[in-house]
Amino acid sequence: MSATDKKNLQGNFKPQDAPQYADVLQCMRCGFCLPTCPTYALTGRERSNPRGRVALARAVAEEKLEFTPAVMEEAFFCLDCRACTTACPSGVRAGEVMEICRSQAHAFYPLGKVGKAFREFVLEKMVVSPDRLEKSMIPTRLYQRLGIQWLVRHLRVLKLGPDWMEKAEGMLPDLEKPLRPQLPDVVPAKGEKRGRVGFFLGCVMTLMYPNVSRNTVRVLAHQGFDVVTPKETKCCGAPHLSEGDRETARQLAQFNLDLFLAKDIDYIVTDCAGCGAALKEYEEMLEGRAEQDKLALFRSKIRDISEFLVEVGLRTEGLKEVRTSVTYHEPCHLCHAQGISKQPREIIRKIPGVELREMNESSWCCGSAATWGLKYSDDSKKVLDRKLDNVAATGADYLVTGNPGCHLQLAWGLREREMPQSVLHLIELLGRATPED
Ligand code: SF4
Ligand code: SF4
Numbered sequence: 001m002s003a004t005d006k007k008n009l010q011g012n013f014k015p016q017d018a019p020q021y022a023d024v025l026q027c028m029r030c031g032f033c034l035p036t037c038p039t040y041a042l043t044g045r046e047r048s049n050p051r052g053r054v055a056l057a058r059a060v061a062e063e064k065l066e067f068t069p070a071v072m073e074e075a076f077f078c079l080d081c082r083a084c085t086t087a088c089p090s091g092v093r094a095g096e097v098m099e100i101c102r103s104q105a106h107a108f109y110p111l112g113k114v115g116k117a118f119r120e121f122v123l124e125k126m127v128v129s130p131d132r133l134e135k136s137m138i139p140t141r142l143y144q145r146l147g148i149q150w151l152v153r154h155l156r157v158l159k160l161g162p163d164w165m166e167k168a169e170g171m172l173p174d175l176e177k178p179l180r181p182q183l184p185d186v187v188p189a190k191g192e193k194r195g196r197v198g199f200f201l202g203c204v205m206t207l208m209y210p211n212v213s214r215n216t217v218r219v220l221a222h223q224g225f226d227v228v229t230p231k232e233t234k235c236c237g238a239p240h241l242s243e244g245d246r247e248t249a250r251q252l253a254q255f256n257l258d259l260f261l262a263k264d265i266d267y268i269v270t271d272c273a274g275c276g277a278a279l280k281e282y283e284e285m286l287e288g289r290a291e292q293d294k295l296a297l298f299r300s301k302i303r304d305i306s307e308f309l310v311e312v313g314l315r316t317e318g319l320k321e322v323r324t325s326v327t328y329h330e331p332c333h334l335c336h337a338q339g340i341s342k343q344p345r346e347i348i349r350k351i352p353g354v355e356l357r358e359m360n361e362s363s364w365c366c367g368s369a370a371t372w373g374l375k376y377s378d379d380s381k382k383v384l385d386r387k388l389d390n391v392a393a394t395g396a397d398y399l400v401t402g403n404p405g406c407h408l409q410l411a412w413g414l415r416e417r418e419m420p421q422s423v424l425h426l427i428e429l430l431g432r433a434t435p436e437d
Contacts, residue, residue: 009061009062011060011063012060012063012066012067013060013061013067013104014104014107017100017103017246018100018104019061019100019101021058023092023093023096024054024057024058024061024092025058026090026092027051027054027055027094030089030090032087032088032089033049033050033051033084033087033088033094034049034050034051036084036086036087037049037050037083037084038079038081038364038365038367038383039077039079042382042383048074050084050092050095052074053074053094053097053098054092054094054097056070056071056074057097057101067101067104071101072101072105072108072109074101075099075102075104075244076102076105076372076375078094078095078099079332079365079367079369079372080096080098080099080242080332080370081095081332081336081365081369082095082096082332082333082336083332083336083363083364085336085337086335086336086339086363099241099242099244100246102242102243103245104244105244106244106245119243119245123239123240123243124248127203127235127239127240128234128248128251128252129234130231130232130233130234130235133203133207134178134181134207137175137178140175141177144172144174144175149169152169153169153170163377163378164377167373167374167377168374170415170416171409171411173208173209173408173411175208176210178206178207178210179206179213180201180206181231183201183213183214183217183229183231184229185228185230185231186226186227186228187218187221187227187229188226189224189225189226189227190221190437191222191315192224193224193225193226194223194224194225194312195225195226195266195312196226196228196265196266197220197225197226197227197265197266197267197268197269197308198229198230198260198263198265198267198268198269198301199213199216199220199227199228199229199269200233200236200256200260200269200275201213201229201230201231201233202236202270202271202272202274202275202404203235204272204274204404204405205271205275205404208404208407209404209407211428212271212404212425212427213271215425215428215430215434216271216427217229218434219309219427219430219431219434220269220305222315222434223309223312223314223315228263228265230259230260230263233256233259234255234256235252236252236253236256236270236275236279237249237250237252237253237278237285238274238275238278238333241278242369242371243370246285249285250285250289253278253282253285253286254286254289256279256282257282257286257290257295260298260301261298265301266301267301267302268298268301268302268303269305269308270302270303270305271304271305271425272402273304273331273333273334273337273338273402274331274333274370274403274404274405276302276303276304276333276334276338277333277334277337279298280299280302280337280338282295282298282299283295283296283298283299304334304340305402305427306334306340306343306346306402306426307338307340307343309343309347309430310342310347314346314350316350316352318435319350319351319352319433319434319435320432320434321352321353321433322351322353322354322429322432323353324353324354324355324397324398325355325356325394325395325396325397326348326354326356326357326396326397326398326399326400326429327356327357327359327362327391327394327396327398327399327400327421328344328345328348328356328358328399328400328401328426329359329362329366329391329399329400329401329406330344330363330401331401331402331405332363332365333403334402335363336363341363344400344402344426347430348400348426351429351430351433352433353433354433355396357394357395357396359390359391359393359394360390360393361386361387364383364386364387364390365387366383366384366387366409366410366413367379367380367381367382367383367384367387367409368405368406368409368410369405370405373405384409384410385413387410387413388410388413388414388417391410391414391419391421392419396421397421398421398422398424399414399422399423400423400424400425400426400429401423401424401425402425402426402427407423407425411423
């Protein structure tokens with residue numbers, strides 16, 4: 001078999017969005033990844049670890065196995081946390097192979113009419129439109145403001161429904177009015193100007209944690225950068241990739257790529273680990289569909305906020321003292337998907353007065369993983385408990401992180417366990433040290 005045949009072998013996969021055969025061939029079955037896999041820790045099952053999952057995909061590609069319900073189950077049961085990729089000496093990307101298998105799952109086992117209509121409504125109508133997303137939050141804000149939420153929680157009525165419903169309601173932070181329309185198109189740099197950045201406003205971050213987005217703009221300006229926030233920015237496509245809707249993800253990627261490349265900016269900065277990971281994958285997602293030099297230019301500009309501030313050098317003069325202790329949870333899509341681990345710690349250590357207390361297993365998943373934490377709520381609770389035990393052992397005042405999914409899950413878990421810590425995004429912590437003007 002030639003190298004090209006090996007790369008393109010689809011076997012029992014559908015031709016559209018089949019995993020690359022070369023990607024599954026690389027596994028040498030060494031097992032180095034096994035201790036890093038949360039679903040293996042939960043089940044002890046070979047098929048629920050990276051080696052087993054890659055073996056399933058390889059068997060389908062080699063026509064030794066049909067795309068069975070078991071393959072579909074493993075595709076969705078994988079957290080796509082990518083801890084296995086960090087551990088793998090051969091560079092096998094089991095999480096990404098499983099992500100691709102989710103779109104195969106939709107092709108092999110199409111949803112019923114109602115399920116399909118609901119999925120299309122959420123992924124193709126709502127999530128793609130910042131305006132519709134913001135409007136969809138109005139009833140939830142009313143629910144919170146009119147005291148209905150207090151009543152629902154007090155009477156514990158959601159105990160009667162499925163587990164995911166009570167958890168989803170319990171995770172809701174206090175919602176503010178949408179920030180996006182209030183943000184200026186350009187916020188000028190303060191002090192000596194160092195450049196001009198485009199701010200990629202993540203949809204979940206800005207809706208759930210507008211204080212994070214607000215602080216990102218303020219900190220970047222204070223650090224000497226003009227901050228350009230394109231209001232038309234659409235979802236990065238991460239939820240679509242996670243749910244196996246790769247076509248809509250590609251359309252969003254093309255839109256955001258054209259939007260940001262038309263701006264006069266040196267960098268594109270995001271404060272959301274999930275967005276950063278997706279944006280850095282546009283080059284691969286749009287390969288053969290967009291001009292290669294445009295894809296390379298876009299990729300060269302993307303930075304996570306912590307990566308950016310370390311790269312340009314954090315200006316510490318004028319920072320206020322913040323007397324507190326923190327521990328740091330590494331979002332999977334920051335440490336495993338983007339290899340960013342040292343930079344957030346470097347920033348924390350530079351904030352005057354802040355003591356960083358390292359927790360054990362800081363890069364172990366929190367059990368959120370988009371909708372995984374709702375679909376598998378019992379398993380998610382077990383993964384989260386392991387994380388929160390490690391947080392508790394530090395005795396730190398705050399739990400710092402950098403992704404809205406982790407933030408929601410961790411904040412919910414801390415409340416449920418009545419632990420004293422609260423969650424802060426790294427940029428909120430730096431924002432506390434940054435003077436107001
Ligand atoms: S995925 Fe990587 S680490 Fe895991 S068994 Fe295969 S080669 Fe080894
Ligand atoms: S991505 Fe995470 S859950 Fe999936 S196989 Fe790798 S380590 Fe396991």
